[in-house]
Amino acid sequence: DDISEKQLLKTISTAPLMNNQQNKYINRLITMREKQAEIWKEQLMLETRIHCKFLPQNFDQLEDFISSIDYLPLNNNQKAIEMKNKRYKIIQEAKRQWLNYFLNIYEIKIQEYEQQYQNEFIKLEPFFLNNNDNITNATTMLSNIKEHINNRINRLKKDIYVKMASFRKIILQNRQRSSSTKNAIGVSTEPYLDLISNPFDKRQWNYLSLGPPYIRVNQSAIRSKYQQETEIKNQHKDIYSKVENHLTEYPHRIPRNNTIFKQYSHHLLDYLNQSYFTPISYKDQLISREQAHILGSIRRTIKKMDLIIRVTDKGNKFYIGSATEFEQKAETFFSDTNAFMELSYNPFNETLAKVIQLLNTLRGKDLIRKWQYEQMMPDRTTCELAHLYFNPKTHKDGIPVRLIENTIHASTTKISKFLDKTLRPIFDDKCKDTTIIDGASLITELSKYNKDNVFAYGKNIYKQTTGGAMGSSLTLTLANIFMAKWQKNIVEEQTKTGEFYGRYIDDIFMTWNRSEEELRKVLDDVNTWHPNIKLDYKIGKSLPFLDVQLTNNNGILSTSVYHKPSAEPYVTPFISDHPRHVFTNIIQTSLARAVRYSSIFEAFNYERRYIKLMLLYNG
Structure with missing residues (x-):
């Protein structure tokens, strides 16, 4: 003082x-x-x-x-x-x-x-x-x-x-x-506009610039009482059923008629009512109504001008373009990949019946347990044909698209999840020596040194004839198993010569101490092993892999955080209606990665400034 x-x-x-x-x-x-x-x-x-x-x-x-x-x-x-x-x-x-x-x-x-x-x-x-x-x-x-x-x-x-x-x-x-x-x-992330002129006014554009993860503030506060009560009822049912199912199963095994469930139900309902019906300030009401109005005007503009809005494949921002031209990109994808065939009928009921019949047969022969049967059995009331959508690759010339299959309510989803949960630990254990989990695991290792995929797109129904559904939980595990077999010869060769070999899904990192010409011969030979596996390789003393930059400085390994040129310095805006701990986690995770990846203090300082600017860009 x-x-x-x-x-x-x-x-x-x-x-x-x-x-x-x-x-x-x-x-x-x-x-x-x-x-x-x-x-x-x-x-x-x-x-x-x-x-x-x-x-x-x-x-x-x-x-x-x-x-x-x-x-x-x-x-x-x-x-x-x-x-x-x-x-x-x-x-x-x-x-x-x-x-x-x-x-x-x-x-x-x-x-x-x-x-x-x-x-x-x-x-x-x-x-x-x-x-x-x-x-x-x-x-x-x-x-x-x-x-x-x-x-x-x-x-x-x-x-x-x-x-x-x-x-x-x-x-x-x-x-x-x-x-x-x-x-x-500006320097803040904005949508990718695939149009000659911008059809949005300043308020609409600023709202779109907040990005896909942004959550409008106090959305429920401006809804009608009936809508709020319906939402409370649905949330109460969802939360209560999950808690009840968890506590009645092993190891808790609390009887469902226990009075504690009734008490919990009342407490949960009181909490939800209080959360929904607690009045908010007049200023917050105005902000909520204004944002709802802006969002409505954006939807009207998109509909009026026949536009399409999608999340970019990389960069975590919106893509806005002509719906007609985007449809042409999707058609180009189908014709170029030659991995899909259009069906003349809807096989949904047939597939659902096959799944149910298979599970009933397995259960009837006591080949699966009751709890396994229940986990894999599809829900007839919510099942639907998988839906296909495309994410635009704005970082590539011509803006091609990446196919994503939404299988969340597909009839085979529960089987896919169960098999993935069963097979993945086995694969991870058998292939742990050549599997890279993330950039940190790569640095650590170096320092030591479903068949029927039917889905709807638009009004048409397709079947995938090559590869697996990107969006299915089992696809990644099956792809890893396939690649583990494919890479067997090269792994054995690398092991004999004492060199490093690691793989993250379809990205491979390996060291080499012989001539570059010999390496190119090996890689060109590898590209003949399977018609659908073609390696696009880079050779050098300093290369990026995943999110880490690795450099061989005369036998000394130097590392730093790597940001892809297509990646935007975007994080969820601070004004988004996310739980506050989300923003703390963003900062802690970013700084922790900078510490783990930076082999020298200058590299850490550069990344620290990058993080600071990223946070400033996003409010």
Whole structure:
């Protein structure tokens, strides 16, 4: 507080140990701390600008340097859109790199002042210790000086924080008034627009920019009482049945007629009623209604203009394009892969009957237990034909699509899950030496050194004739088993020569100490083993694998976090209506990965700045 600070300053200034030389050192120390605080203030101002989406003007000058291309291909809108989006991506990435660079400069300056301060303080110590017989008094004086300087700088930092609040208001006002901001390319993640012009207004676009994981705030608060009561009833039934089933099974085995279930049911219902019907503030009601209105207007725009909105294959953002052109991409996928055949009838009832008949036969012959039978038996009331959808690969030329099959209510889903749960542990145990779980497991290892897939797409019904359904839980395990057999020869060869071999699904990482020509011969030979397995390989002393960059520095392994060029620095926005622990987990997980993957401190620092900027981009 001010009184103790004044008393401390008086103690220092009236001390008999003080002289002019010592005063100069103290003033120099204070000046260094003040300059350091000024640099910190500038850094906070830049971070505030990033958070408010209003960068300094020198960042926007980059758009003038990489100006829009005047030439547009005649009668080729798709090419024009592609060129526009490439320019956007180049400028956006350049701005992000410069922001990381600027933050690095600020941190270096702050560290330099910190080092100077520590050096000067070390020089100050002999003046007190050598010129005073009482070491205790000298040590106390040094402690008082340090406390005085720290108090002074802490006050300065508090003032800076107060000024930042005002600065933030000014920045937001300037952004509202600025005409150039509306057209400026920002650094935050935005939807991929596969159209010549943007059909959405500013509010709609900002809402879409919040991304697929965003949850509207207080959605239930603006629903009718009937809708709320229906939702409460459904949630109560769902939660209660899960808890009851869990507690009545092994190892708890609590009887269903136990009074504790009735008590729990009442408590759960009271909690849900309180959660749903507790009034929210008028401001929160306005925000909820406004967001619902914006979402409704987006849906109307999409319907009116015959657009399609999808989640991108990589990048965790929305893709918005013409529904007709997207349908053509899907048709191109079917014709190019030649892995599907269109059916003239719907085999759903036939497949469901086969599944039920098979399970009844197995149970009747006592080949499966009752609990296994119940786990695999499909629910007739909820079963439906699997649905197909496509995610656009916006990071690739021409924006091809990736097929995803939604099998959550398919008749074979429960069997698929049961088999996957049974087979996966066996596979993991047998192939653990060559299986890579994630980037961390790869670093650790190096340091040691269903057949009937029928689904609906649109109004047509297809059957997959090659491969497995991406979306089925069993497909991954079957693919791993297939690849384990396929890789047997190369694993044996790598083991003989003492080299490393690891695989994550269909991504392979291996070391090699012979000539590159020999390696290419081996890989070209591997590509002849199976008609549907073709390796696209990269050879070098520094390569990315999954989310880790690995470098061989003359026999020393260097590692760092790797971000794919197509990956956006996106996380769930802080204003999303997620449980608050989700955001804590995002930060902790990102920092933990940076620590585990970074072999040198500089690599960790770069990733730490990347994480900070990512959080600023997403509010």
